[in-house]
Amino acid sequence: MEFLNYLISGISLGSIYAIIALGYTMVYGIAKMLNFAHGDVIMVGGYISFCTVFYLGLPSWLSVLIAMAVCTVLGVVIEGLAYKPLRSAPSLAVLITAIGVSYFLQNAALLIWGATPKVYVPVVEGSMPLFGGKLSISYVSLLTVVVCIIIMVGLTLFTGKTKMGKAMRACSEDKGAAQLMGINVNRTISMTFAIGSALAAVAGVLQCSFIPMLEPTTGSMPGIKAFTAAVFGGIGSIPGAFLGGLLLGIIESLAKAYISTQLANSIVFAVLIIVLLVRPAGLLGKYVPEKV
Amino acid sequence: MAVILDVQDMNVYYGAIHAVKGISFQVEEGEIVTLIGANGAGKTTTLQTVSGLLRSRTGSITFMGQNISAVPAFKLVSHGLAQVPEGRRIFLQMTVEENLEMGAFTQGSSAVAPHMERVYAQFPRLKERRRQIAGTLSGGEQQMLAMGRALMSDPKLLMLDEPSMGLAPILVEQIFDIIQQLNKAGSTILLVEQNAQMALSVAHRGYVLETGRVTLTGPGRELLEDEAVKKAYLGS
Numbered sequence: 249m250e251f252l253n254y255l256i257s258g259i260s261l262g263s264i265y266a267i268i269a270l271g272y273t274m275v276y277g278i279a280k281m282l283n284f285a286h287g288d289v290i291m292v293g294g295y296i297s298f299c300t301v302f303y304l305g306l307p308s309w310l311s312v313l314i315a316m317a318v319c320t321v322l323g324v325v326i327e328g329l330a331y332k333p334l335r336s337a338p339s340l341a342v343l344i345t346a347i348g349v350s351y352f353l354q355n356a357a358l359l360i361w362g363a364t365p366k367v368y369v370p371v372v373e374g375s376m377p378l379f380g381g382k383l384s385i386s387y388v389s390l391l392t393v394v395v396c397i398i399i400m401v402g403l404t405l406f407t408g409k410t411k412m413g414k415a416m417r418a419c420s421e422d423k424g425a426a427q428l429m430g431i432n433v434n435r436t437i438s439m440t441f442a443i444g445s446a447l448a449a450v451a452g453v454l455q456c457s458f459i460p461m462l463e464p465t466t467g468s469m470p471g472i473k474a475f476t477a478a479v480f481g482g483i484g485s486i487p488g489a490f491l492g493g494l495l496l497g498i499i500e501s502l503a504k505a506y507i508s509t510q511l512a513n514s515i516v517f518a519v520l521i522i523v524l525l526v527r528p529a530g531l532l533g534k535y536v537p538e539k540v
Numbered sequence: 541m542a543v544i545l546d547v548q549d550m551n552v553y554y555g556a557i558h559a560v561k562g563i564s565f566q567v568e569e570g571e572i573v574t575l576i577g578a579n580g581a582g583k584t585t586t587l588q589t590v591s592g593l594l595r596s597r598t599g600s601i602t603f604m605g606q607n608i609s610a611v612p613a614f615k616l617v618s619h620g621l622a623q624v625p626e627g628r629r630i631f632l633q634m635t636v637e638e639n640l641e642m643g644a645f646t647q648g649s650s651a652v653a654p655h656m657e658r659v660y661a662q663f664p665r666l667k668e669r670r671r672q673i674a675g676t677l678s679g680g681e682q683q684m685l686a687m688g689r690a691l692m693s694d695p696k697l698l699m700l701d702e703p704s705m706g707l708a709p710i711l712v713e714q715i716f717d718i719i720q721q722l723n724k725a726g727s728t729i730l731l732v733e734q735n736a737q738m739a740l741s742v743a744h745r746g747y748v749l750e751t752g753r754v755t756l757t758g759p760g761r762e763l764l765e766d767e768a769v770k771k772a773y774l775g776s
Contacts, residue, residue, distance in 0.1 A: 411645070418631050418642050424593060425629040430617030430646035430693065 262497020287471015323445025482533025
């Protein structure tokens with residue numbers, strides 16, 4: 249029973265990582281850049297949701313939608329102002345800019361909301377007892393897992409079936425060829441940032457519901473872990489991000505329970521290193537042979 | 541015959557390198573026009589400038605009576621311009637059918653099916669393999685896919701960049717047969733080739749490029765017989 253409890257907590261933690269990792273992986277897949285500010289968009293999402301509930305007294309579900317809308321705009325603005333001018337710059341310049349944007353967001357949050365942690369009220373409360381109370385699953389955990397699955401299925405359908413989604417895949421493979429098809433590559437990249445940032449807002453709300461504390465650095469650790477999850481599963485791959493996130497959450501939760509709380513993060517990253525040694529492209533990373 | 545593409549005084553630079561030095565040429569409706577020349581003569585650069593991926597510093601590019609020299613590449617497809625890029629550049633991780641759908645990106649959804657039927661009629665091989673991932677096709681099939689993909693936008697002018705590159709001789713002949721068939725079916729074609737022999741034998745007119753300049757121009761058959769061309773490009 250104890251094991252099951254840890255496993256469930258790992259799955260829901262992993263689902264949050266997975267949602268963040270999906271954002272990372274989509275942006276990487278299409279813009280070929282690591283958006284290190286992605287984690288901080290999560291934090292902004294959390295604060296927006298917090299403020300709309302705390303100051304405006306709006307219902308939780310509405311606060312989620314507002315957070316998504318604000319983060320979508322934020323993501324598109326960040327991309328347009330910071331990354332778009334660097335489209336043909338070396339990738340190191342873009343990477344450093346992304347780190348800059350990350351610090352900018354953290355410090356802006358510090359200025360606006362202060363350093364004192366805010367206590368976030370979870371979007372759903374309570375838990376569901378199972379096996380006559382021996383096991384209980386919090387509704388937040390359930391919600392997280394369900395939302396994660398919906399997002400992953402939704403994104404898979406979007407990129408596999410819709411015209412816009414296919415255009416995104418085309419851009420991710422070859423931007424020059426995509427332009428020759430009449431695809432507006434800049435608009436496609438903005439759209440990817442919009443989707444990724446909306447997902448970050450959802451992840452922010454769930455993360456804060458799971459650990460109900462909100463401060464300007466709230467997004468950085470989950471951001472880094474989700475990035476790890478995306479690499480773990482195979483960066484650029486949607487099912488990879490999902491699997492990577494889940495596994496990472498489960499490993500972290502079990503390591504905390506059975507090995508050591510302090511060592512949990514080290515164990516997570518050690519597993520990553522081992523996986524990458526054996527499979528450099530990640531668990532589901534694709535290798536397509538190229539004919540010339 | 542009406543001139544559908546009119547390039548005047550094209551000058552293209554890569555940084556400080558002057559790659560195309562004042563090229564002018566025309567393509568008339570219904571023609572196959574070829575630009576031939578050695579590696580580095582500026583053929584691909586010229587084509588990429590017409591399709592908007594690169595910019596000319598001077599002159600003008602007029603397509604169907606409109607100056608397109610400042611129009612972004614992605615907008616030119618709806619003007620009726622399609623390019624089969626050098627090295628094919630099909631979407632290797634997508635299926636054959638998805639590649640064709642991308643070719644019709646600017647078309648309304650109702651136009652996709654009839655265009656696809658037409659392309660499949662031209663390339664039955666693609667129909668057989670429509671659910672296959674494009675990366676698993678052979679080189680010749682990939683070239684057919686790249687051509688089919690470009691035809692999906694129902695272009696007024698089809699530009700082909702080195703369609704014979706990397707293909708076995710038998711496939712090269714097949715590709716050039718297809719080019720002639722497409723032309724007979726009404727497509728106007730601008731062809732860039734290193735294989736001067738093949739290109740000149742199918743083209744109505746040709747332009748010989750040397751280090752960024754047009755050095756010779758004339759009907760394909762005549763260029764094929766030209767002593768200077770023979771010596772430089774036909775190995776005789």
